[in-house]
Amino acid sequence: MTKKNLVPEPEDGLKFIDVHCHLPFPRPKKDDRLPSDEVQLNNYLDSGGLYLITSTIDYNTLNLTLKFINGKNFIGFSCGWAPQTVTYTTKQKYDEEWRKWKDYVENHQSDYLAIGEVGLDFHHAPTLEKRSKQISELEKIFEITRDFDKPYVLHVRNAAQHEVDKKNPDHRFNTNDGATKEMLRMLENYNISPSRVLWHCFSGPDIYGAMLPQQGFMLSVPSSAYSVKKWRRATTNSPLDSLVTETDSYYQHPFLRGPLNVPSNVKYSIAAIAYSHNLTQEEVSQKTVENALNFFEIEIK
Numbered sequence: 001m002t003k004k005n006l007v008p009e010p011e012d013g014l015k016f017i018d019v020h021c022h023l024p025f026p027r028p029k030k031d032d033r034l035p036s037d038e039v040q041l042n043n044y045l046d047s048g049g050l051y052l053i054t055s056t057i058d059y060n061t062l063n064l065t066l067k068f069i070n071g072k073n074f075i076g077f078s079c080g081w082a083p084q085t086v087t088y089t090t091k092q093k094y095d096e097e098w099r100k101w102k103d104y105v106e107n108h109q110s111d112y113l114a115i116g117e118v119g120l121d122f123h124h125a126p127t128l129e130k131r132s133k134q135i136s137e138l139e140k141i142f143e144i145t146r147d148f149d150k151p152y153v154l155h156v157r158n159a160a161q162h163e164v165d166k167k168n169p170d171h172r173f174n175t176n177d178g179a180t181k182e183m184l185r186m187l188e189n190y191n192i193s194p195s196r197v198l199w200h201c202f203s204g205p206d207i208y209g210a211m212l213p214q215q216g217f218m219l220s221v222p223s224s225a226y227s228v229k230k231w232r233r234a235t236t237n238s239p240l241d242s243l244v245t246e247t248d249s250y251y252q253h254p255f256l257r258g259p260l261n262v263p264s265n266v267k268y269s270i271a272a273i274a275y276s277h278n279l280t281q282e283e284v285s286q287k288t289v290e291n292a293l294n295f296f297e298i299e300i301k
Contacts, residue, residue, distance in 0.1 A: 007226055007275040010267035014285045015048050017292040018266040019220055020078075020117070020153060020200045020246035023054045024064045027250075034250060034260050037068060044263040045074060050289060050300055052263055055117050055153060055200075057082035058089070059097040062104065066111075076298070078114035078153045079105050083121040086137045087130055102144060113296045115145050116153025117200055120179040123157050128168045135182065142190040151196045151295060156183050157203070177205050198295060201248050204234035213242035218295055223247045223265045225272035226254040232276045240277060240284065244292045245269035 024037045035043065044052055052075045056062040062079060069075050081101055089097070105115070118141050125131045145152075158179045165174060172178055187197065194216035202209070202219040212219060219238055223246070225231035235243060246252075246269065249261035254268035270288065274281040293300070 007232075007271055008281075010271045011281045013048070014267050014270055014281060015050055015289055016245060016266050016270060016285060017051050017053070017289050018044070018049065018247050018249075018263045019053045019198070019244045019292050019296070020055050021052065021249045021263045021266075022057070022061070022251075023052070023249065023263060024068045025061060025250065026064075028260075035262065040249075040262050040264070041072070041075065044266075047264045048267065049264065050074070051076070051292070051298055053078060053113060053292075053296065056080050057117060058085040059101045059104075062101065074300070076113045076296070078116040079112040080115065080117040080153065081137070081141060082117050082155055083119050083134045083138070083157075084124050086134045087121070087125045106144065109148055109150065112150075113298070114151045114153050114198075115141070115148070116151075116198070117155040118152065119155035119157075120183055121155060121157040122159040122173055122179045123163055126159075126163055126165060128165045128171055128173065131165075131173050135186070138186065139190075142186065142192065146190050146192055151198060152192065153198050153200050154183065155200055156180055158205070177208070180205070180208055198244065200246060201252065202234055203231060206234055206237075209233075209235045210237040213238050218242055218244060218291065220244050220246045221269045221273055222252040223249075223254045223261060223268040223272075224252040224256045225276075226268035228256050232272050235273070236276045240273070240279065240287050241291065243273060243288055244295065245273070245288045 055078045056065050057080050065077050120134050122131055125134050156179050158176055198218040200220045201222045221235055245266050247261050247263050247266045249263055253261040254265050270281050270284045274284045
C-alpha cells in the first residue's frame with residue numbers, strides 16, 4: 001500500500017488477461033522509457049499473463065500488429081478504426097487507408113478476435129461537425145460488420161463540461177453522456193446485441209456502470225483505476241460477471257502521471273476491482289480471466 005493510494009498492491013501469483021493494449025504502437029518521439037515490444041510481451045507472460053489482446057486503430061497499426069504477432073502464441077488482436085483516426089487523418093490518406101482496412105476486415109475474419117477499437121470520442125472531436133463525422137463513419141463500420149460473428153470493442157468518450165461546441169451549445173452531444181447515448185442509439189439501430197459489446201476503458205458516467213451490465217454489456221477496467229478514484233467509482237456498482245481488465249498501454253498507467261504503461265501492469269486493474277468490490281484479488285483474477293476467455297471465445301491450450 002502506498003502513500004498515494006489506499007488500494008493494496010497487486011499480490012504475487014495472480015493470473016490475468018489484458019483485453020486491450022496497444023502493442024506494438026508508434027512510440028512518442030522515440031521514447032526510451034519503454035522496453036521493447038518483445039520484452040514487454042515476454043515480461044507479461046512470465047509474470048502471470050495467460051493471453052494478451054492488442055488493439056489496432058487504423059491501417060498502419062494493423063500492419064504493425066500483423067508483423068509483430070506472426071507465429072507467436074498467447075496473443076491475438078482486435079481490428080479497429082478508432083474515432084481519433086476519423087478525426088485526425090487527412091482526407092487523401094483517409095480514403096486510401098479506409099479502403100485497405102475495409103478490405104482486410106471483410107476478407108480476413110479468421111485472423112482477428114473482435115472489431116475494435118471503434119467508437120465515438122467527443123473529446124477529440126470538439127465540434128458538431130467532427131462529432132457527426134465520427135458517427136457517420138461508425139455507421140459504415142457497423143453496416144459492414146454487423147453480420148460478422150465477431151464481438152465489438154468500443155471506445156466511447158463523452159465531452160467534458162468545458163468541451164462544448166460554442167456554435168451549438170445546446171446540442172445533445174455536449175451533455176456528459178452525449179456520446180454514450182448516441183452509441184446506445186446506434187447499437188439498437190443496427191440490432192447489435194449487448195452480449196457482443198465490450199466498453200473498453202469504461203469511465204462512466206457512474207449511473208451507466210450499473211445500467212449497462214443489466215442490459216448485457218461488458219465493461220473493461222483500466223489499470224489507472226488503481227490510483228484514480230473516478231475510474232474505480234465508474235464500475236463500483238458493476239457486477240464482477242460483467243468486468244474484464246485492461247491497461248490500454250502505453251496509456252493509462254496505474255499512477256496516471258507515472259511513466260508509460262506496459263501490459264504486465266494489468267494486475268493493478270485486478271487490485272482496483274478487488275478493492276472497490278470488497279473481494280479478494282484471487283477471486284477477481286479468476287473471474288475476469290474467465291470473462292475475457294468467454295467474451296472473446298478464446299481457448300488456451
